[in-house]
Amino acid sequence: MLWRRLHSSAPSRLCRQPTRSKSLPAWVDALRRSLDNVTSTPLDASLCMPQLYPFQHTAVQFALSRGGRVLLGHEMGLGKTPIAVTVCAHYVHAEGPVLVVAPPVLLEQWAAEIVRWAPSVSPCEVQVIRKGSERPKDDAKFVLVSYAMLVGRRSTDERTNSHLRHTAQGEAYAVVVADEAHALKSHKSSRTSVVMPLLRQARRAVLMTGTPMANGCAADVYALVGALAKEAMPSYITWCKRYCQEQRQIFVSRRSIKRWVGVSRTHSAELHDILQRVMTRQRKEEVLTELPPKRRSRVALPLSAAELRHIKTSMENVAVSAEFPFDAPLPSVMAAFHASATAKARAVCEWLGEALFQGEKGNLAVSGKTLLFAHHHVMHDALALFFSSHLDEQQWIHVTGETRSGDRFERITRFQQDPSCRAAVLALSACSQGLNLAMADTVIFTELCWSPSELEQAEARAHRMGQTASQVSIYYLLVGGETFPLDSIMFKTLVKKSAASSNVLDGRPPSQDLRTSAIVPPPQR
Known part of the structure; x- marks a missing residue:
């Protein structure tokens, strides 16, 4: 067998106590309190397939302890999709349907994984949106749509696809999953401006990415934390001034562009602490000890x-x-x-x-x-x-x-x-x-x-x-x-x-x- 089940993973973070420091800006403490202010959901063992590995089960517990508002940051190849589906299975029948936003190449794979890891959902209750003209079905438990399809041709107002951002009954989605969520790293992009409101207004928001800091910059995680914090989030400039290394100015076609880069060494540990409040993460070497080199x-x-x-x-x-x-x-x-x-x-x-x-x-x-x-x-x-x-x-x-x-x-x-x-x-x-x-x-x-x-x-x-x-x-x-x-x-x-x-x-x-x-x-x- 390629890997073995481990009876324990990283130390549990289910009961974190926020740290305080008089030298911190007020917004940092406010953000921590906002992230910690969640109502946990009890684990239903009957919804957890026996094929889940211990580290995946631990991640499900962490997500539920946060009331289904979580960043799944496990390294690539560690099975984040089964974790997300299991979490959603706790909410889909009472609060669904679930909106899943993912790159187009993954939509069919998502459909298969939902049926596999949530047996209470039948294949006919999983809808893959393939055209912008399609509308969510009344009986769909999971609605799968690509980022591009959800945004539409927003810049020209030719087709906004706004009908895909609501349930068949015209209501806001209560459960939203954003796969490959590092796609939201640019806080000004059309993609982020469309998806962020859906995540913030949802009762449950599951963000999935093995690379939250896609470009090695503290600005990359601003939108991810903001999607889960709902409130107490500082401005983008305030965030970058504290957690980025510096702002650089470049010139493109005679136009000046200012760009934040890197991570502040002074506040790197502080940013790590903030992320640990919303993120569950494992490395391959920690849980798959028999994975080949x-x-x-x-x-x-x-x-x-x-x-x-x-x-x-x-x-x-x-x-x-x-x-x-x-x-x-x-x-x-x-x-x-x-x-x-x-x-x-x-x-x-x-x-x-x-x-x-x-x-x-x-x-x-x-x-x-x-x-x-x-x-x-x-x-x-x-x-x-x-x-x-x-x-x-x-x-x-x-x-x-x-x-x-x-x-x-x-x-x-x-x-x-x-x-x-x-x-x-x-x-x-x-x-x-x-x-x-x-x-x-x-x-x-x-x-x-x-x-x-x-x-x-x-x-x-x-x-x-x-x-x-x-x-x-x-x-x-x-x-x-x-x-x-x-x-x-x-x-x-x-x-x-x-x-x-x-x-x-x-x-x-x-x-x-x-x-x-x-x-x-x-x-x-």
Whole structure:
């Protein structure tokens, strides 16, 4: 058996006593009191499926002790969905229906999980909203909708989809679940402005994310805490001034943009304390002691002189100092990011040819299944051409952000169930969250991104409950060094953000982060 049931997890936080300090601003104490002012719900053992693991059962207890207003922050791959469904099962028949908001790729998976973990709910009582014109059904116990569908085309007022934000009877939802809730980190986005009121007015609000601080910044959790606090929440500026490292000013197209970054070292422990009042969180190493090791490797890709010149030209207008907010959406940064994908595409495919096929087309030379993540169209196009020339169409799948939801579900299901389907080329932004791809034991990143949480989410598609391989191998294909600093700078930035997030969420540095990856040369023929 891959993992064993543990009879205890982290020390229980069901009866927290708020700490007081005379030096604290009044709003901090007020916020703590607001978060602690909840009415607990008794646990109904008959609603807890016996397949729940002890740490999942503990999380259900914590959520109910908070009256169903909770942040489920367990690391990716630890089964947050069964926890959320079990919590909702305590309320759905008396207070339902339940509104579940999630990325579109996860809606069908949610429908299956609800029926599995809440047997009192029949499949016909679970409604998946697939079109903006659909309306919630009178007999639906769970209504599943994507963030984009819930928001609609709000900027143009062409279609607001406001009818999806109420029950079939026109009432506010009393129970709301927000999956991958780090999607609400931008407090000014249309998504946040639509979903936040639903969470705040609901009696029960379950937020789910394995990466609450998606970008390693204290501002990331402002909306999450605010959704659960209801009142006593300070302004965004007040929050950021206390808990962020600093505010930086950048210029984009002659326009000044101020941006909060990092976490204040002085108040990191205080922020950790606030989160512990609403969040239940476990790490994999704490509860899945028999999960196979995760081995990260950084592959140094060789580029031709022409490819290096192409990248160096794109880097001329990019500031590369350690203090530069490198993930800022500057045109020069985005141009360099795209140029790196263009230049790396050939080298990436050459590496895949040797590492996966050993120079022979027709069949993967490695055992198991492989996930490949990419971001830019140019990289996706190169990978599609590569695999179409090396494998039959039934032996691999390709899912991008533009793949229709029905096709996406069919392809993912085929990869999960068909032993002959061995490789999956996936969009990092569209497929890094929620999917259970534990049948794969190799993960390859052809490109980096700006957020460490997105990389960790993608890794967790394979390194999760249900993984039976002896090791999960993860490869980051990079071009680094003095000749091409872009990947090197991005990697260092990701490491820094990951450490900041772990200190706040877990109260300690990460036990394993990107720095633990080994640097390996490309394979030689």
